[in-house]
Amino acid sequence: MAVIAGWRTPFERSGTLLENLTAVELGGIAVKELVARANLSGSEIDELIYGTVIPSVSRPNIAREVVFEAALPKSIPASSVIMACASSNRAITDAAERIALGLADVVVAGGAESLSDVPVLFSREFARRLMRLSRAKNASQKAKALSGFRPGELSPNPPAIAEFTTGLSMGESAEKMAKENGISREAQDEFALASHRKAAAGWDNGILPPEVVPVPVPPKFEQMATTDNNIRRDSSLEQLAKLPPVFDKKFGSVTAGNSSPLTDGASAILLMSEERAKADGRRILAFIRSWAYSGVDPGEQLLQGPAYAAPIALDRAGLKLSDIGRVEMHEAFAAQVLSNLQAFASEKFAREKLGRQSALGEIDPAILNLYGGSIAIGHPFGATGARLVTTLSNELVRSGVQFGLLTVCAAGALGHAMVLERGE
Numbered sequence: 001m002a003v004i005a006g007w008r009t010p011f012e013r014s015g016t017l018l019e020n021l022t023a024v025e026l027g028g029i030a031v032k033e034l035v036a037r038a039n040l041s042g043s044e045i046d047e048l049i050y051g052t053v054i055p056s057v058s059r060p061n062i063a064r065e066v067v068f069e070a071a072l073p074k075s076i077p078a079s080s081v082i083m084a085c086a087s088s089n090r091a092i093t094d095a096a097e098r099i100a101l102g103l104a105d106v107v108v109a110g111g112a113e114s115l116s117d118v119p120v121l122f123s124r125e126f127a128r129r130l131m132r133l134s135r136a137k138n139a140s141q142k143a144k145a146l147s148g149f150r151p152g153e154l155s156p157n158p159p160a161i162a163e164f165t166t167g168l169s170m171g172e173s174a175e176k177m178a179k180e181n182g183i184s185r186e187a188q189d190e191f192a193l194a195s196h197r198k199a200a201a202g203w204d205n206g207i208l209p210p211e212v213v214p215v216p217v218p219p220k221f222e223q224m225a226t227t228d229n230n231i232r233r234d235s236s237l238e239q240l241a242k243l244p245p246v247f248d249k250k251f252g253s254v255t256a257g258n259s260s261p262l263t264d265g266a267s268a269i270l271l272m273s274e275e276r277a278k279a280d281g282r283r284i285l286a287f288i289r290s291w292a293y294s295g296v297d298p299g300e301q302l303l304q305g306p307a308y309a310a311p312i313a314l315d316r317a318g319l320k321l322s323d324i325g326r327v328e329m330h331e332a333f334a335a336q337v338l339s340n341l342q343a344f345a346s347e348k349f350a351r352e353k354l355g356r357q358s359a360l361g362e363i364d365p366a367i368l369n370l371y372g373g374s375i376a377i378g379h380p381f382g383a384t385g386a387r388l389v390t391t392l393s394n395e396l397v398r399s400g401v402q403f404g405l406l407t408v409c410a411a412g413a414l415g416h417a418m419v420l421e422r423g424e
């Protein structure tokens, strides 16, 4: 399975430049640009698979809606996947499976999220009342449906970024991991600062701009969204140290500065069978060598999934961590990345949690998230996975390094890891 190309919209803090675009519209923009920039004809696409975490109530199959938004042929079958923050990774591996099975040669995959446009639901009590009202055939049935109405029923129900099983938010779960793994506030802030510095350098040195398509900003379309607007060039350790903990105000260490922000954006990737890519004379950025998913008990360490998935992905690729020259880890929180890195290097974790004799190994910071990560760049849940695949594929070509590893942690205590091999 060959990665041919990938692009994304700029990732913008929610409530800012992209707030008037829905996830479907953002996805449409990313996919339309991908198709145009990759010189692909819509009729060549066998399938479109797309991810989002908080689907639209009126357009829940985002993949099919993206086909329409991107003005692609309506004959393209399209399916949507939800796997929390690994949604676009799942879309990509579903696409890879279709190609491996010989069911498709050309698949567009990716994901989008608008955290500026989340559905806010009525209470179940009020929704049931509305249903009864819509079924009422006469005035007396209508009156009955409305009887006993209490204004409290109208209080809105926004989606929570929290585990249903434990009630803990992602941030509270990151706090738990920081405490249980002894990850200090200083280490988290240093990691976050490095993420911003590397992302800023990635933009300044011309590495990230070619991966990003500018988006005209509605409603006036006079302005263009061109860069990731969460990157803080002026941040410092002193400023970060002053920020109050958000998720455990008294004893916590996870702050707005060392967390990924709520973000809007979309990404898209073109995958092809190797045979088809070669027959069409296409440049192959990378080959997908292997992948793995993991799941643990959400009551344990919720965001430790990469430490479980990475060893399996490496085994499946027949590689060791020492064979890997570049690593892209999704940064939900600095505490989460640092906890995962600790687990990668821990003999105890390997023995007790993985049933392995030895630790996976230490990741050299010099090969990790070279152009920043989700803390600085932002994290539109459904879009991040495809950003990682694009950046890592391009980086393998640029650096000449043969193998890269990427990992994603996700709500539900899920994890993902993928091994890519340079294509050229």
Ligand SMILES: CC(C)(COP(=O)(O)OP(=O)(O)OC[C@H]1O[C@@H](n2cnc3c(N)ncnc32)[C@H](O)[C@@H]1OP(=O)(O)O)[C@@H](O)C(=O)NCCC(=O)NCCS
Residues within 6 Å of the ligand: 085, 161, 170, 171, 192, 196, 232, 235, 236, 239, 240, 243, 246, 255, 256, 257, 258, 259, 260, 261, 262, 332, 333, 409, 410, 411
């Ligand atoms: C952590 C979180 C609650 C913070 O939200 P917020 O309060 O809107 O964050 P802000 O950007 O306004 O930052 C708060 C303050 O920190 C400051 N700040 C944030 N990052 C900073 C940095 N790197 N350097 C310096 N200051 C920083 C801001 O300037 C702001 O200061 P102000 O209050 O003086 O304006 C929100 O980003 C969040 O929920 N993140 C986690 C999302 C999540 O769970 N994702 C799932 C992951 S799997």
